[in-house]
Amino acid sequence: MKSFLSNEDKMALALLALTALLIFASGWISPSLGSWNQVRSTLVLSTFVMLVGFGQQTVMLTGGLDLSVPAIVTLGAVALFSWVGADPAALTWGIPAVLGLCATIGAINGVFVALLRVPPFIMTLAMGMIVASALLGITGGSPRGEAAPAVAFLFTGEWLGLPPVVYLMAGFTALALLWQRHSGFGRMVYAVGTSAEAARIAGLPVARVTVLCYAISGASAGAAGILYVGFSGGATLDTGTDILIPVIAAVVVGGTSIMGGRGSFLGVVGGALLLTTFSIMITAIGMSAGWRAVINGGVILIALLTLQENIRAWGASKLRAFGSKRCLGVIGSATTVKRKTS
Amino acid sequence: MMEHVRTSTLKQIGLASLTALALAASGLAQAQQAQPQKKYKIYLSMFVSGGGWITAASNSIKALAATPPYDKTVELIEVISGPEPQKQIAAYESMIAAGADGIITLPGSFTALNRTIKKGCDKGVVFFTFGLTVSERCAYQVQAITNGFGENGGQLMANLTKGKATILANHAFPGGGADKRHFDGFLDAIKKYPEMKVVARTWGNAADEKSQAEAAKALAAHPTIDAVFTQPGELGIIKAFQAVGKDKLPIVIGEGGNGFRLALADPEMRKKGLNGVSSGGTPAEAAFGFKLMMEVLTKQRTMPFRQVAYPLPWVTADDVKICTGDRPKDGCNTYPKDKVPDTFFVSIMDRPDLLPELSLTAVLEGKPTPGATIQKITWPLEQQPPSPGVNCEKCTAPKDQFKVTKVKAFDAK
Numbered sequence: 001m002k003s004f005l006s007n008e009d010k011m012a013l014a015l016l017a018l019t020a021l022l023i024f025a026s027g028w029i030s031p032s033l034g035s036w037n038q039v040r041s042t043l044v045l046s047t048f049v050m051l052v053g054f055g056q057q058t059v060m061l062t063g064g065l066d067l068s069v070p071a072i073v074t075l076g077a078v079a080l081f082s083w084v085g086a087d088p089a090a091l092t093w094g095i096p097a098v099l100g101l102c103a104t105i106g107a108i109n110g111v112f113v114a115l116l117r118v119p120p121f122i123m124t125l126a127m128g129m130i131v132a133s134a135l136l137g138i139t140g141g142s143p144r145g146e147a148a149p150a151v152a153f154l155f156t157g158e159w160l161g162l163p164p165v166v167y168l169m170a171g172f173t174a175l176a177l178l179w180q181r182h183s184g185f186g187r188m189v190y191a192v193g194t195s196a197e198a199a200r201i202a203g204l205p206v207a208r209v210t211v212l213c214y215a216i217s218g219a220s221a222g223a224a225g226i227l228y229v230g231f232s233g234g235a236t237l238d239t240g241t242d243i244l245i246p247v248i249a250a251v252v253v254g255g256t257s258i259m260g261g262r263g264s265f266l267g268v269v270g271g272a273l274l275l276t277t278f279s280i281m282i283t284a285i286g287m288s289a290g291w292r293a294v295i296n297g298g299v300i301l302i303a304l305l306t307l308q309e310n311i312r313a314w315g316a317s318k319l320r321a322f323g324s325k326r327c328l329g330v331i332g333s334a335t336t337v338k339r340k341t342s
Numbered sequence: 343m344m345e346h347v348r349t350s351t352l353k354q355i356g357l358a359s360l361t362a363l364a365l366a367a368s369g370l371a372q373a374q375q376a377q378p379q380k381k382y383k384i385y386l387s388m389f390v391s392g393g394g395w396i397t398a399a400s401n402s403i404k405a406l407a408a409t410p411p412y413d414k415t416v417e418l419i420e421v422i423s424g425p426e427p428q429k430q431i432a433a434y435e436s437m438i439a440a441g442a443d444g445i446i447t448l449p450g451s452f453t454a455l456n457r458t459i460k461k462g463c464d465k466g467v468v469f470f471t472f473g474l475t476v477s478e479r480c481a482y483q484v485q486a487i488t489n490g491f492g493e494n495g496g497q498l499m500a501n502l503t504k505g506k507a508t509i510l511a512n513h514a515f516p517g518g519g520a521d522k523r524h525f526d527g528f529l530d531a532i533k534k535y536p537e538m539k540v541v542a543r544t545w546g547n548a549a550d551e552k553s554q555a556e557a558a559k560a561l562a563a564h565p566t567i568d569a570v571f572t573q574p575g576e577l578g579i580i581k582a583f584q585a586v587g588k589d590k591l592p593i594v595i596g597e598g599g600n601g602f603r604l605a606l607a608d609p610e611m612r613k614k615g616l617n618g619v620s621s622g623g624t625p626a627e628a629a630f631g632f633k634l635m636m637e638v639l640t641k642q643r644t645m646p647f648r649q650v651a652y653p654l655p656w657v658t659a660d661d662v663k664i665c666t667g668d669r670p671k672d673g674c675n676t677y678p679k680d681k682v683p684d685t686f687f688v689s690i691m692d693r694p695d696l697l698p699e700l701s702l703t704a705v706l707e708g709k710p711t712p713g714a715t716i717q718k719i720t721w722p723l724e725q726q727p728p729s730p731g732v733n734c735e736k737c738t739a740p741k742d743q744f745k746v747t748k749v750k751a752f753d754a755k
Contacts, residue, residue: 030563037586041562044585045555140707141397144683155585228551231585232578234601234684237392238549283556284563289516289545 008264011255015270022277030284036161042276043166044155048073048224048231049272050169052247053254054176055106055220057268058213060251061193063260064113064120066214068128069221069247072102073240075131076225081235082145091148098226099219105131106218110211124214135237143235151230165227176265189213193260250275253303274303379415382444382639384632385437386420389430389450393548394599394685395574396448398705399473399628402690402697403446405704406632410715416636427454434458437467444468444635446628449476452519452731470635472627474520477735482638482648484631487520488726488733489654491622492527492571494748495595498658499569501752502593502617505535510560510592512572512579514548519731520623521573528571528595530744541567546575550601550685554578554585561586568615569593573622576602577684580616590615597622598655598692601684603676607662620657624689627652629697633719642718649726649733653696655689656748668702669711670694682706696721 023042027034052069059066076098084094109127112118135143154165180186191199192209200206221240228239254271256263278299282292386403390396400420407418423433430450435458437445445462449455449471456478459469463480470482499507511528513521532538542560546553553575561567561582569592570579576596583591591614596602603620605611630652637643657675665674668681670691677688681702690697690705696719701711728737 032565033563035562035565037565038562041558041586045558136392141392141400142394142683142685142706158587231581232551232554233581234550234577236394236549236551236685238547239551241549242547242552280559280562283542283544283559286540286542288543289513293516 008255008267012264012266012270015274019273019277026281029281033284040162042273044163046272046276047165047169048227049246049250050269051224052221052243053250053268053272054265055217056247057251057256057263059217060256060258061189061260061263062210062213063193066124066217067121068109068124070240070244071128071131072105072218072221073225073243074135074237076102076222077228077235077239078135078143080226080229081147082143086146086148088150091150095226099222102222103215103219107211107215110214114207114210147229147233152233154230173269180265190261246275249300381415381417383442384416384418385442385445386418387433387445387447388422389425389448391422394687395625398687398690399625401705401708402629402700403632404708405710406629406699409699409710412716425450427451431455431458438462438465442467444639446470446632446635448473453477468635468638470631472631475733483733484627484650484652486623486652486654487523488729489651490527490747491654492524493531493744493746495571495621496528496531497746497751498619498749499593499595500532500535500538501749503569506537507569508566509540510567510570511540511543512546512553512575514573516545523729523732527744531746548574550575550578554582557582571595573597580605594618596620598624598687598689600677600682600686600688603662603688604679606659617659621655624655625687626690626693626697629700647725651724651726653693655692
């Protein structure tokens, strides 16, 4: 019987369960951990990684990689903070304009990757440098502006004990999953990532799909930048600097294949929540920055190793073998007992 | 007759010679006048760019280099090399090869740049560092690092909390002598108060967003935190407290961000308990270093020592005073939100007596203050005490290196 849940879904659920277990068990590190406060912080802090992770995963599903996201996150934040400002009326055109600008930069990445065959990491790395340098030149180093109260409300407001951004992210997750699984474009993304050549022979617009995937990544990064303005009430040229590694880690830990064609956004959500929980626990321990980085790296490495499909399959086969041995042993001893009694 | 003729001929020859000499002298003078004044080739070498501190430092140097008389005598070239020391080494090498007279620099490494700096010094290049330090002794250094941000901040925190606090320490970047010096000083000040404990340490990369995210994690684990010792990122820390819906805001010992000072002056935030001081390092070190360097190059000054201690900024919550104009006047030390971004490192303006050439135009845009001319430094320079890992490698710090100078202990007898 075909399972209702795909392998990626099962992995995502396992990650979510592991996250819940960690939050519950983290009380022994600090008495305050395991509280609702921690759940709330985890959900809020993982929002940015999830959002950028959606775009990164979309690109990875085609077999690509987007290293320009830190710069585009910063662009989104600076554009909203400095060029749109706090006027509620300006937000109605400002947010779509910022998303459009970021999507356009992503699309340029896609054009160079899909049509000019520039390797994705070179193209996106170069684009990241260009955007970051342009922002430095335009802003003079210190962006000036005002944070829109409506965007800040996403983090400062509260509904049923959680800020609105958490509900926004939940809605986004549902839509993203529907898009990935049930839309024609979503299926084309998986097809292109599985085999671009086969997709081309099947008549799929491979180049267009690739360009759009990079545009989605740009827009997602821009959206995260907009949220950062709400979170911190401003924007600096460092806004997106540290997001790349957590995003790639969350996407890969969440079960997305770096070769493309396989992965679910639910996995990215699980990966982001798991890594944020680890991060909070490591902060709670209060160790020095060096050891903290070692543990962070170790956690990601262990997660990647244990979540590799072949290693999981190997583990499952060992478990089965161990189980059947025990079964055989039980059957064997039962037979012996039976013989003795007879 | 013949004598008369000889005499008159001699006179004529003499007159002609004098005329020729006069003409030659006048020609020489004209030639000298036509010759352009010596232009000093000065390089500004940064290992990173962006951010409130670095932007203010860079802009202030650019503004001073364009302020008379340096507008005619200084050619300033800014080079941002990138965070890897080898890139800054390559940049220094190029500058030395290009005939630099002086290099003023935010160095990216305490030791890795030494050999190149020494090579430059040997070739007559004058090196000045600000912000961070190098251990090469030939470089001049201008910093406030050894002036007691940590110990004075720690004592003020003890005073404001009556010696009882649950503390978050938010560092800028992992490693580094300045960071260690600040934190050691802070720990030294609070060690006599057993009820003051650092329960969490975070690294906020001197940025508000990162500091806010890290503080949020620390608050999830330690919701009882009520005091913070932090390097740049103070405003992010305060926002992290607000984001978790805490009614009580902490005591914050922080640095020189304008947004932080505005928060310290905000009556609503003060009612919720926000208090503290804006202190720490200041980009004024860069501007002051540039002025000193030019005085050395133009032989207006002989330096009695190479490590100059820049005065520590110290603006408590009660001392915050909002400026109305573009220049610090009547003791004002903070600018309204509509004039500067929150990240603006306003402590650069704290000493108009040392840097009267600076205005908002200068620090925000890197342009000279209208009507300003460079003023000679008359302030008696103070020497940095030896501080291992900060301004020397194999040296011994004085026994009173963590002496509190800015505040009196609340429990002092």
